[in-house]
Amino acid sequence: MRPISSRAGPWLALREAQNNLIIGVARRVAASPENSADPVARRPWFCVVEDAEKIVGVAMVTPPHYLLISEGPPGMEHIVLPLAQASGRQIPGVLGPTTSAAAFATAWARGTGQRATTHRAERIYQVLRVSPVTGVSGRMRQAAADTDEDLLTEWFADFAREIAEPTPLDARSVIRTGLTAGRFFLWHDPEPVCMAAWAGPTDHGIRIGAVFTPKQHRRRGYASALTAALSQRLLNEGRRFCFIFTDMANPTSNSIYQKIGYQAVCDCQEWRFEAR
Numbered sequence: 019m020r021p022i023s024s025r026a027g028p029w030l031a032l033r034e035a036q037n038n039l040i041i042g043v044a045r046r047v048a049a050s051p052e053n054s055a056d057p058v059a060r061r062p063w064f065c066v067v068e069d070a071e072k073i074v075g076v077a078m079v080t081p082p083h084y085l086l087i088s089e090g091p092p093g094m095e096h097i098v099l100p101l102a103q104a105s106g107r108q109i110p111g112v113l114g115p116t117t118s119a120a121a122f123a124t125a126w127a128r129g130t131g132q133r134a135t136t137h138r139a140e141r142i143y144q145v146l147r148v149s150p151v152t153g154v155s156g157r158m159r160q161a162a163a164d165t166d167e168d169l170l171t172e173w174f175a176d177f178a179r180e181i182a183e184p185t186p187l188d189a190r191s192v193i194r195t196g197l198t199a200g201r202f203f204l205w206h207d208p209e210p211v212c213m214a215a216w217a218g219p220t221d222h223g224i225r226i227g228a229v230f231t232p233k234q235h236r237r238r239g240y241a242s243a244l245t246a247a248l249s250q251r252l253l254n255e256g257r258r259f260c261f262i263f264t265d266m267a268n269p270t271s272n273s274i275y276q277k278i279g280y281q282a283v284c285d286c287q288e289w290r291f292e293a294r
Contacts, residue, residue, distance in 0.1 A: 025066070025073065026044075026064075026066050026073060026076050027041070029066075029073040029076070030076060030088070031220070031221055033089070034220050034221065034222060034223060035142060035144040035223065035259065035261055035283040035284075036088075036089065036115065036142060036283055036284050037076075037088055038142070038218060038220050038223060038225055038261045039086060039113070039218060039225070039263075040076060040078060040086050040088060041218070041220045041221075042217060042218020042219060042220060042225060043078065043080055043086065043218065044064065044078065045218075045219070045220075046218070047062045047080060060081050061081075061107075062078065062079065062080045062081070063078065063079045063102070063105045063107050064076075064077075064078045065077050065078070065098065065101055065102075067090060067094050067097050067098065069091070074090055074091050074094070075087070075088050075089070075090025075091065075094045075098075075118075076088040076090075077098045077102065079102065079105070079107045079109060081107050081108055082108060082110060082185050082186070083110070083185050084109075084110060084111040084112055084113045084184065084185075084288065085098075085102060085109050085111070085112045085113070085122070086112075086113055086114060087112055087113070087114035087115075087118045087119060087122055088114060088115070088118065089114070089115045089117070089118050089284075090118055092121075094118065094121070095118070095121040095122040095124075095125040095126075096125060098122065099122065099125050099126060099129055100129075103129070103130070109126070109291060110184065110185065110290065110291055111123075111137065111184060111288060111289050111290040111291050112126070112288075112289050112291075113286060113287070113288045113289075114286060114287070115284055115285070115286055116139075116284075116285045116286060116287045119286065119287040119288070119289055120287060120289070122289075123136075123287075123289035123291075126291055127291070130291070131294060132291045132292060132293055132294065133291070133292045133293070133294050134289050134290070134291055135289065135290050135292070136287060136288070136289055137182070137184060137288040137289060137290045138181075138182075138265055138266075138267070138287070138288045139265075139266040139267065139285065139286075139287055140263050140264060140265060140266060140285070140286045140287070140288065141263070141264050141266055141272065141282055141283075141284070141285050141286070142261060142262070142263055142282075142283040142284050142285075142286060143261065143262050143263075143264060143275050143276070143280035143281060143282055143283060144223065144259045144260065144261050144262075144280065144281060144283050145249055145253075145259060145260050145262075145275075145278070145279045145280045145281070146253075146258065146259045146279075147253075147279055148246050148249050148250045148253065148278055148279050149246070149277065149278050149279040150246060150250075150278075151239065151242045151243045151246045151247075151278060153239070154238065154239035154240065154242065154243040155207050156205050156206050156207030156208070156211065156240065156243065157205070157206055157207075158203055158204070158205055158206075158243075158244055158247040158248065158251075159203065159204055159206060160200060160202070160203055160204075161197060161202040161203060161204050161213070162197070163194070163197040163198065166197070166202070166204065166210070167190070167193055167194065167197060169210060170193045170196075170197070170202055170204075170213060171189045171190045171193045172189075173213050173230055173232065174187075174189040174192060174193055174213075174228065174230070175189040176230065176232070177213075177228060177230040180230075181265065184288065184290060196215055196217075201215045201216050201217060202214075202215045202228075203215065203244065203247075203248050204244075205240045205243060205244040205247075207238075207240065211231065211232070211235040211238075211240050212229075212230065212231040212235065212240035212241055212243075212244045213228060213229070213230050213231075213244075214226060214227075214228060214229045214230075214241075214244050214245055214248050215227060215228040216248065216252060216260075218261075219257075222257065222258040222259065223257055223258060223259045223260060223261055224252050224257050224260055224261070225260070225261045225262065225263075226245060226248060226249060226252075226260050226261070226262045227262065227263065229241055229244070229245055229262075229271075241271075241274060242274045242277065242278060245262070245274070245275065245278060246278040246279075249278070249279075261283075262275055262280060263286070266285070
């Protein structure tokens with residue numbers, strides 16, 4: 019076992035869509051030198067699992083978020099578990115491909131005495147060619163800091179509550195950072211009715227998330243239209259594909275994304291760890 023290094027990048031890229039979250043988070047952390055000044059308990063932790071000097075799995079934690087784990091060989095959880103415990107980081111849960119996440123959660127519960135419960139079953143989709151959405155009135159525009167911050171802050175807080183976001187988020191800070199980076203977009207008809215954002219760029223792709231339509235504007239196709247328009251914009255800018263995570267308990271969103279060209283990549287699970 020060694021600290022994660024540039025060697026892990028090519029291995030993760032072999033399954034770029036499946037590993038898009040780990041790749042995107044690792045790149046964001048690497049671009050944030052202020053992390054080096056944080057106390058150890060708040061500092062990101064990375065590791066790779068090797069067999070005969072070949073990488074077979076990756077895990078990482080960016081406190082206070084879940085441990086992210088890649089697909090790996092049977093028994094990988096027993097290697098990652100003691101190292102994650104010894105790292106001094108708080109591990110509130112795990113997210114990763116279904117088999118790896120479930121195996122780590124089971125090992126964690128046995129090793130710590132905590133309760134491990136499934137929080138959400140998810141599916142990663144990717145799109146290479148967008149099927150245009152027709153018959154939806156309105157248009158997409160990039161959100162602006164001077165006019166949209168308050169609205170997006172309110173919507174993002176509603177979005178986090180609706181998906182039962184497991185870790186505390188400062189909605190205004192998230193929105194300000196996203197607006198500065200030009201990541202948030204709105205659908206107008208003729209007022210703002212839906213939001214979406216991009217994040218986590220990889221070598222060839224980029225993740226779309228925070229797709230949210232307030233209840234009073236739902237069932238009019240806005241989320242489909244905005245997701246399709248934003249996906250096409252990102253592809254036009256040079257990305258080969260876009261990724262998106264969906265909640266398997268929400269058949270509407272899964273249907274929406276498939277209709278605009280997204281295809282399933284793999285299933286994932288989020289597990290929460292709590293004291294008994």
